Amino acid sequence: MYHSPTERLEYDPPVAWNTQETRQKLLAAASTHFSRSGFAGGRVEAIAREAGINKERIYQYFGNKEGLFAAVLESEVERLLDGIDITGAGADALGTLAGDLFDRAAQHPRLVRLLLWESLELAEPVSASTRGAGCARMVAALEQAVPRSDARGGADTLLSVIGIAFADTCLPHLSRLISGSDSPEDRRSAVVQQARRLA
Amino acid sequence: MYHSPTERLEYDPPVAWNTQETRQKLLAAASTHFSRSGFAGGRVEAIAREAGINKERIYQYFGNKEGLFAAVLESEVERLLDGIDITGAGADALGTLAGDLFDRAAQHPRLVRLLLWESLELAEPVSASTRGAGCARMVAALEQAVPRSDARGGADTLLSVIGIAFADTCLPHLSRLISGSDSPEDRRSAVVQQARRLA
């Protein structure tokens, strides 16, 4: 195995196999890069370098750059709503939901960013059937927690709570122009308050 | 002036000057391409071809690709909220605002897309001071129309109404997974209804 003169090692140990770890390292690095720069702005070479894996392995495991991007989205975007349940009833339910969503976005900003890149760069969502099923469950739970007369109340409410909770993550520049630099605590409090009003 | 054999003309008329038109054509084509594909995915060559202008002109007028992108954002993103005033009071004011925002997004989807690309691809917003002033005026008007006790009510309300109004434009895939393929009329109605509840 040849190294360039500037990094020639005294002894190159042979490379042991670790198929699962290789794949996971590539996915983790790809998640970072695609979250930051999107599909078009992400660089295969830079992803591989950060993973510490040869970029040829990307083609072996994922097919191509598009396959890698899809794999990242498949593993990440479901996590956005994963484990967030509807608890309580009425205004409490909506406030808690909004707070949980806000916290999720605050702790994992890359998830919302990946969702946005998916929206802008893909014609169709990834994992549509499983994500659709997850959303349907949330809608049904919301309809139980916040009963309403109109037939689509659950779906409309869920979408509005998401819109409120993610407004500053989806549109950070506009948010800052509107609200100034308020603290995450203040922002969270406002999100919970506004969502409660939808009851 | 040389043309390739496949498009050799019998006679090449010399090119007259039209500096303003050239610039506008480039901006229009750039708006289309950057709205669709973002900065990283937009192609200078493709933009120039669509404008019918030599791509070297882009460097003359805008400096580089980044300058072109900034020029597009500067001319487009202010149009998103431009001319949208707060009318009425209470729930009516919020409902009308949400409806107007929804209509603006529906009629000019490229504006929201450009806003999203700005959010994802730029560290700072363009035209921050003029946009900030415009937002401050809207916040003040909202505080008049929907008086509230908390000090930041106007800003929080505006951001929430925007979040509700643009939820399906910002996150179209997630919206469709949640709501199914409802009609724009139904979607608009839901947006107005939900926004009214924030009063």
Add this chain to the structure above:
DNA sequence: CAAATCTCCAAACGTTCGGTTGGAGTTTAA
């Protein structure tokens, strides 16, 4: 133990891309 298969690598390839150059013609100014 040897052959087959698999994983991993460095290097290379062909294409794409943003940006520049040399020059032709248009318009303006003296």
Add this chain to the structure above:
DNA sequence: TTAAACTCCAACCGAACGTTTGGAGATTTG
């Protein structure tokens, strides 16, 4: 009328990029 300045173009350049190739070594199989 001529020179200067400006606008516009085709072609080009160097770098970047996604993808492939040839081969070395690790692991599995018979």
